[in-house]
Every structure is written in C-alpha cells, then in structure tokens.
Amino acid sequence: MNNMDGPIASNGITRRNFYVGAIYGIGALIAAALGIPAAIYLLLPPKIRQADEWIEIGDVTSLSTDSPTEMTFRHNRTDGWKVTSEKTTAWVVKHADNSITAFGPQCTHLGCAYHWDDTKTEFICPCHNSFFSIDGKVMAGPAPRPLDRYETKIEGRKLMIGRLIAPERQA
Amino acid sequence: MKRRWDRISEWLDHRTGVQTAVRQFLYEEIPASSGWHQIFGSVAVFLFLVQAFTGVLLAFNYAPTPGDAYNSLRYILTELTGGRLIRGLHHWGASMMIVVVVLHMVQVFLWGAYKKPREATWMVGVVLLLVTLAYGLTGYLLPWDNRAYWGTVVTTRIAGSAPVVGPYLTRLLGGGGAVGVVTFARFYGMHVLLLPPATLLLIALHVFLVRKHGVAPAPGDELRPREKFFPAQVYKDTVAIFAAFAILYTLALVARVPLEQLADPTDTSYVPRPEWYFLFLFQTLKLFPGPLEVVGSVVLPGLAVLTLILVPFLDRGQLAKVTRRTFAIGVVVLAAIGWGGLTARAVVTTPKTQEAAEIDYSAPTDWLQLTPQEMAGIAYFRQEHCESCHAVGDGSTKLGPDLTRNTIHKDAAWMIQHFKRPSAMRPGTAMPPIQLGDAPLNSLAAFLLKLTPANASALGNAPDFATAGALVYQANQCGSCHMVNGYGMKVGPVLNGLSQRRSRNWVEEHFVNPDALSPGSMMPPYSLSSKDMANLTAYLFSLPEVHASQ
Numbered sequence: 185m186n187n188m189d190g191p192i193a194s195n196g197i198t199r200r201n202f203y204v205g206a207i208y209g210i211g212a213l214i215a216a217a218l219g220i221p222a223a224i225y226l227l228l229p230p231k232i233r234q235a236d237e238w239i240e241i242g243d244v245t246s247l248s249t250d251s252p253t254e255m256t257f258r259h260n261r262t263d264g265w266k267v268t269s270e271k272t273t274a275w276v277v278k279h280a281d282n283s284i285t286a287f288g289p290q291c292t293h294l295g296c297a298y299h300w301d302d303t304k305t306e307f308i309c310p311c312h313n314s315f316f317s318i319d320g321k322v323m324a325g326p327a328p329r330p331l332d333r334y335e336t337k338i339e340g341r342k343l344m345i346g347r348l349i350a351p352e353r354q355a
Numbered sequence: 356m357k358r359r360w361d362r363i364s365e366w367l368d369h370r371t372g373v374q375t376a377v378r379q380f381l382y383e384e385i386p387a388s389s390g391w392h393q394i395f396g397s398v399a400v401f402l403f404l405v406q407a408f409t410g411v412l413l414a415f416n417y418a419p420t421p422g423d424a425y426n427s428l429r430y431i432l433t434e435l436t437g438g439r440l441i442r443g444l445h446h447w448g449a450s451m452m453i454v455v456v457v458l459h460m461v462q463v464f465l466w467g468a469y470k471k472p473r474e475a476t477w478m479v480g481v482v483l484l485l486v487t488l489a490y491g492l493t494g495y496l497l498p499w500d501n502r503a504y505w506g507t508v509v510t511t512r513i514a515g516s517a518p519v520v521g522p523y524l525t526r527l528l529g530g531g532g533a534v535g536v537v538t539f540a541r542f543y544g545m546h547v548l549l550l551p552p553a554t555l556l557l558i559a560l561h562v563f564l565v566r567k568h569g570v571a572p573a574p575g576d577e578l579r580p581r582e583k584f585f586p587a588q589v590y591k592d593t594v595a596i597f598a599a600f601a602i603l604y605t606l607a608l609v610a611r612v613p614l615e616q617l618a619d620p621t622d623t624s625y626v627p628r629p630e631w632y633f634l635f636l637f638q639t640l641k642l643f644p645g646p647l648e649v650v651g652s653v654v655l656p657g658l659a660v661l662t663l664i665l666v667p668f669l670d671r672g673q674l675a676k677v678t679r680r681t682f683a684i685g686v687v688v689l690a691a692i693g694w695g696g697l698t699a700r701a702v703v704t705t706p707k708t709q710e711a712a713e714i715d716y717s718a719p720t721d722w723l724q725l726t727p728q729e730m731a732g733i734a735y736f737r738q739e740h741c742e743s744c745h746a747v748g749d750g751s752t753k754l755g756p757d758l759t760r761n762t763i764h765k766d767a768a769w770m771i772q773h774f775k776r777p778s779a780m781r782p783g784t785a786m787p788p789i790q791l792g793d794a795p796l797n798s799l800a801a802f803l804l805k806l807t808p809a810n811a812s813a814l815g816n817a818p819d820f821a822t823a824g825a826l827v828y829q830a831n832q833c834g835s836c837h838m839v840n841g842y843g844m845k846v847g848p849v850l851n852g853l854s855q856r857r858s859r860n861w862v863e864e865h866f867v868n869p870d871a872l873s874p875g876s877m878m879p880p881y882s883l884s885s886k887d888m889a890n891l892t893a894y895l896f897s898l899p900e901v902h903a904s905q
Contacts, residue, residue, distance in 0.1 A: 203586035210597045217604060218405070218444075222412055225437035230430070265418070265430035 230264075238337065238344040241286075245341050247278040250318060252300040252307070254289075257345065274334055274345060275300065275307070277318055287320055288332035288348045307331070381585035383566065388573035389588055392466070394595035395459035396565075400558060401596045402452040405603070406490075407551065409445040417497075419543040421536055424499040425617045432614060432717040439717070443607030449491055451603055453632050456487050461687055464666065466677050468571035474667035476564040481664050483557050486550060488632075493546040495630055496539060500716070504618030505627030507534050507542070513640070517653040533620075574676050614717035616854070616897070624859055626706055635697035721810050722817035723899050725802075726842040727834060730825030730894075732802025733817050735795050744786070748811030755786060759808040770800040798829060824894025827887045836878070839898060847878060852900030862892050 241257040252275045260267050274286040287307075291298045296311035306323060307316035314325030321330050335346030368374040416435060418427040431438035460480060463469055469477035496507040511534060515525040529537035582588070619625070629637050636656060643651035662669070670683075722730065736742075746752065748759035756763050765773075769780065774796050777786035789796065806814065828834070834843035837850045853862065861872065866888060869878040883891065 200586060203590040206590055207586060207593045210593050214597065214600055217600070218408060221437040221440050222408070225412060225435055225441055226415065228436045230434040231436070264416070265423070265426040265434075 238346055240342045241274065241345045242343050243341050244284065244338055244343045247276060249278050249280055252277045284336050284343060286334040286336050286345055288334060291327060292329050292331060293327040383584045384581040385570045385584050385588060386572035386576040387579035387582055388576050389570055391591055392462055394592050395455055395462055397592035398595050398599050399455045399459055402448055402455055403554065405444060406448050406452060409441050409448065412441050413445055421499050421539050424497060428498050428614060429716060433719050440607055443612055444603060446612045447603055447606040449494060451599060453487055453491060456484055460484060465680060465683055465687060467674055467680060469667040470674055473568050473571060476561060477667050478664055479557055479561045479564060483561060486554055486557060490546065490550055491630055491632060493542040496542045498614060499618045500615040501618055501622060501625050502615050504534060505625050506629050509627050513652045516649055518649060574674055613715055616716060619854055621858055628705055634701040635694050638697040638701040718816050722814050724840055727825045727828040727839050728798045729802045729805050730817065730822055731829040732798040734822035734826050735791060735799045736802060739789055748808040758803055759806045759811050764804055767800040771796045820890045821894045821897055824890040827891040831881060850895055851898045853898065854896040855900055859892055863888055
C-alpha cells in the first residue's frame with residue numbers, strides 16, 4: 185500500500201505536517217520566551233542594593249546586668265520601592281559576661297508586643313500568654329520558637345544594631 | 356493512551372462544544388487568493404495579547420499614583436530580574452502595535468477590501484486604530500518622568516483648545532490645564548480599566564464581521580476552488596507573528612527604554628516631545644500659528660479621522676486587482692510622504708536634550724547617594740586613570756589589587772600617605788605616587804572606602820557632569836554651609852531636592868548675586884565659569900529629594 189500511494193501522497197502529508205509542526209513549535213517558543221522571564225520576574229526576590237546598615241541605638245554603659253531594657257531607634261525599612269524610616273524597639277539584655285543580646289520586639293507566635301516582667305524575670309506576651317526566658321527561650325505558651333535577635337556590635341561605648349534574624353538562621 | 360485522550364475530548368466536546376467551535380474557526384473557507392498579504396490582522400491580535408500579558412506583569416509591581424509610579428517603575432527596572440525586559444516588551448510592543456495596525460489598514464485599503472458588504476468591518480477597524488492610539492496616549496504618562504509629564508501637558512492643552520468641547524475635555528482629563536493626580540488617575544483608569552475591555556469587544560466584533568462576510572476575495576477568485584484557513588494560512592500568520600515577536604524581543608533586549616528624572620512641573624527648560632507616532636501631529640501644529648492653531652490641532656485630525664471612516668462610501672467602484680488600483684496606491688504613497696516628512700522635520704528640529712535629562716534613571720543610580728566629596732573622588736579616580744592598573748570589581752586581573760576588596764581598605768590617613776608615597780607604606784609596590792593635594796586625595800580615599808563589589812558598576816554610572824559638578828562643589832567648599840545626602844552643615848538650606856524648589860535660571864542667577872534673589876542671605880556671590888556653573892547646577896539638580904521621615 186505504501187508503494188502504491190507513492191511520493192505524491194506522502195509529500196502532501198509532509199507539507200501539512202510541516203505546517204502544523206511549525207505552528208505548534210513557534211507557539212511553544214513564544215510561550216517559553218514570555219513565560220520564563222515572567223516567572224523569574226515574579227518569583228525571584230528583588231536585588232538588594234543597600235549595604236547592611238548598622239544603627240547606633242544607645243550607650244552600653246547605661247545598661248545594668250540581667251535587666252532587659254527596651255531601647256527605641258529609627259531604621260530604614262525597605263518595602264518594595266519604598267524606603268520608610270520608622271521607629272522600632274529592641275529589648276536589650278546585658279549578660280553577666282558583658283555580652284549583649286538584642287531581641288526583636290515582637291512575640292514569635294503572632295507578632296504581639298511582649299514586655300519584661302521584673303518580678304517574674306521573664307518576657308511575657310499578653311496576647312496568648314507566651315513566656316520567654318532572659319535568653320529568649322520559650323518557657324511556656326504557644327510561641328513556636330525563641331525570640332528573634334538583632335545582630336549587634338559594640339564600638340567604644342556605642343551599641344550598634346544590624347539585621348533582625350530568626351533563631352533558626354542564627355549562626 | 357490515544358483512545359483515552361479521544362474519549363476525554365469527545366466528552367468535553369459533547370458538554371461544551373469547544374472542539375466543534377475551534378474546528379469551525381480553523382477550517383473556515385477562504386478565497387484562493389489569500390496569502391502573505393493578509394497576515395497583519397493576526398499579528399495585531401498577537402501583539403495586543405503581548406501587551407495585555409506584559410501590562411498585567413507590570414501592574415503587579417506598579418503603584419499608580421504620581422511619585423510612587425516613578426519609584427515603582429525604577430524598582431521594576433533596577434531591582435527586579437527581568438523587569439527591564441518586561442517593560443521593554445511593553446514599551447516597544449506599543450510602537451509595534453501601531454505599526455502593524457497601520458500596515459493592516461494600508462493592506463485593506465490597497466486591496467479595496469472595505470467594499471460592500473464589508474463597510475462596517477472597516478469602520479470598526481478605524482475605531483480600533485483610535486483605541487490603539489489612545490493606549491499610546493494614556494500609557495505615555497504612566498512612568499511619571501519628565502518626558503511623560505511634559506508630553507501629557509501638551510496633549511491636554513491641545514484637547515483643551517478644541518472649539519466648543521475644549522473646556523469639557525479639559526475637565527474630563529482631570530484638570531484646569533495642569534497635569535496632576537486627577538489627570539494621572541484618569542489616564543491610568545482609561546489605560547487599564549476602560550480600554551482593554553473595549554478593545555476585546557471591538558476585536559470580537561471585528562472578527563465576527565470578518566467571519567460573517569468571509570475574507571475579502573480578489574477578482575478571479577470566483578473561478579478558483581476555495582481553501583481552508585488551517586493549516587496553510589495559519590502557518591503564514593504564525594511565521595509573521597514569529598518575525599514580529601523576534602523584532603520586538605530584540606528591541607526589548609537591546610534598545611534601552613530611558614527613564615528620565617521624576618516629573619518636575621517647575622522645570623521650565625524641559626522641551627516636551629510626544630512619542631514618535633504622534634510627532635507628525637505635533638509638527639502639523641507648527642504650520643498653523645496663532646489663532647489658526649485649532650486648525651492643526653483639532654480640525655485637520657478630525658477631518659482625517661472622518662475621511663478614514665467614510666472611505667468605503669467615498670470609493671464605491673467595482674472591485675479591481677490591487678495592481679490596477681492606482682488611485683489608492685497614490686493616496687498611500689502621498690500619505691506616507693506627508694507623514695514621513697512631518698516626522699522627519701519634527702525629529703530634526705528637536706533640540707539636543709539638556710544635561711539633566713541625560714541621567715539614565717533606569718540604570719542603578721547608587722552614585723546619587725554619594726556625598727559630594729565621594730563624587731569628587733570619582734572625578735579624581737578617572738582623571739588619574741586608576742583603572743588602568745586596578746580592577747574595580749569586574750573580576751579582571753591587573754597589575755594592582757582589585758579596589759573593591761575591602762581587605763585592602765585601610766583608614767583614610769593611611770591611604771593618603773600611601774597615595775603620596777606608595778613605597779613607604781607598601782615596600783616594593785609598583786604604584787607611582789599620585790601628584791594631588793591633600794583635599795583631592797581625601798576625596799579619593801573617601802570614594803575608595805565606599806567601594807564594594809556590589810556597588811562598583813553602579814558607582815561607575817556616575818555621569819561626567821555630576822562628578823565635575825562635585826569638583827566645583829568641593830573646590831568652593833559649599834559643604835561648609837550646605838548639606839547634601841546628609842553630609843555638610845545646615846547653615847544654608849539642604850540642597851537635596853533643589854530641583855523641586857527652584858528653576859535652573861534662578862539657581863544660576865543666585866550664584867552670581869545671592870542677595871538680589873534671597874535678600875538677607877548669608878551666601879557670598881560666586882563668579883563661576885559658565886562650564887563650572889552648568890556642571891554644578893546640573894549636579895545639584897540631579898540630587899534626589901530626601902525621603903521625609905514618618
């Protein structure tokens with residue numbers, strides 16, 4: 185049967201197949217050329233141009249050992265195309281060995297503001313009764329992980345504060 | 356596998372009829388004369404889809420209010436991967452769309468395909484052309500840079516000059532001649548809410564009419580067997596679409612779409628120009644000075660559109676072969692010459708852009724955050740050709756160390772000693788001493804300490820007028836009274852955002868005679884050379900406004 189059909193019929197099929205193949209091929213190529221950059225554009229995080237910023241938040245010598253202090257400072261928050269300067273706080277603890285820890289001001293459960301209770305010597309979040317120890321560990325309540333910490337460094341008497349880092353990413 | 360697929364598609368077709376519909380669409384009969392000349396309609400629809408797709412992607416990262424619009428577009432261009440490509444596709448897609456729509460009309464016009472019974476198809480097509488132009492007009496404002504702002508000021512004034520309806524149009528476009536937040540909101544609303552559904556409806560109507568009357572035949576077609584739309588003609592359309600897409604993609608990748616300075620309503624020196632496809636209208640205006648202006652701005656374009664709509668009724672003759680339609684060919688040639696001439700004239704008469712407009716804000720502009728001292732450092736860096744022996748974060752190996760490696764960054768005092776006598780600080784070094792005074796070396800050290808691998812190329816973007824301006828700034832110790840980017844004293848006003856407060860002329864006259872323009876000013880007069888004056892003013896005008904703290 186193949187022999188009988190000869191080159192004319194097979195030629196006709198080839199041409200039609202070529203057309204259909206080209207239509208699908210070009211269609212797929214265009215879809216990929218648009219789709220892949222679109223996915224990259226939407227999914228990749230924005231490039232961060234600003235170098236890490238260290239902000240001076242206060243004088244270390246004013247801190248007393250094992251007595252957490254809430255310190256207020258301004259920092260620049262980058263939110264998409266907006267950089268806003270906003271007021272935020274850190275709970276700063278000076279330990280017995282003179283090292284400093286600065287905790288982010290939000291409870292790791294649902295982001296409420298917690299505070300230090302001097303009598304209980306614990307951080308208490310009033311929203312759902314999460315309790316944290318002075319080194320940020322969860323003592324009780326629904327909080328899933330220890331308090332977030334800021335990077336800190338000390339320059340002379342100045343306490344400098346860097347990025348806020350969740351505990352699992354702390355080195 | 357095949358059987359299962361067949362059963363699924365059969366089920367689907369039975370419930371929805373989608374396959375039958377697609378088959379009817381694809382296997383429509385077309386005249387034997389159909390071919391490559393009829394591809395433009397499909398290409399136009401394809402480009403519309405590309406515009407819709409890229410438009411939605413842009414909208415995902417775009418804040419449609421003045422100020423934020425500009426910043427979010429900058430964010431798309433400089434911080435999002437692929438953002439430049441998406442914006443390039445949308446920008447050039449708009450131009451290509453107009454080209455293809457016009458080519459589509461020219462083809463239909465030359466072949467006389469608008470003749471009875473296809474008059475309505477043609478008229479809907481003319482409306483689609485106007486809609487395409489409306490996209491261009493409204494989209495032009497959305498970047499909210501100087502180009503967008505001033506171009507739109509001209510457009511709204513033209514609309515306002517229309518007889519009788521002018522004042523109403525002005526109000527409809529959102530302002531008493533000024534372009535502001537209301538105008539912006541209306542243009543954005545038209546561009547993304549009104550025009551797209553209107554386009555979809557009109558395209559649907561247009562295609563419906565094409566299908567209703569069938570593709571226009573040429574003389575002699577009645578004697579030849581009709582063909583199917585699929586696959587031969589679809590193949591031709593697809594190849595044409597691919598060619599258009601390849602051109603568009605290349606343009607988007609290669610031709611950088613500029614983003615100028617944030618729109619500055621006080622910048623009286625800005626010379627507005629519309630997008631290239633409106634240049635001929637812009638030039639037509641100039642032919643009608645004074646009270647006759649309305650002829651060029653409203654009457655002639657109005658008549659042209661009216662004539663275009665009435666084409667099927669003006670030419671009611673028998674269908675003829677395209678090669679014998681000499682009158683139609685003549686009209687197209689004359690129109691092309693007229694359009695080309697006016698556009699060329701407009702291009703030639705466009706003055707060279709001013710220095711301030713030469714900053715490419717669509718590139719990283721980290722240099723705008725540098726202090727004048729650091730900027731002056733860049734000038735000395737270039738003047739001393741430091742880059743001939745040092746790599747700057749580009750990974751090349753040169754004689755000296757890569758200057759972005761911060762392990763070699765010492766304090767400024769060490770660096771200045773090193774610049775003066777390199778071998779004293781680093782025995783055996785091949786670096787020659789830099790023959791500059793203390794202040795320049797200080798600037799150079801300040802700049803080098805700022806270099807990191809991440810910002811090296813961004814800092815390298817600093818335009819020459821800005822570094823030259825910073826040199827003048829440093830030489831005249833402007834920083835002992837003024838603050839720029841947080842550095843300097845606050846005896847005089849902070850110079851960031853100066854362009855928002857003063858005109859260029861005001862600033863230049865103020866240098867010469869401060870007391871005349873701001874009585875009681877402590878600022879001494881400065882007699883700068885015209886070049887220094889121009890560079891310093893351009894530099895100061897490029898400084899971004901400091902974000903207000905919340």
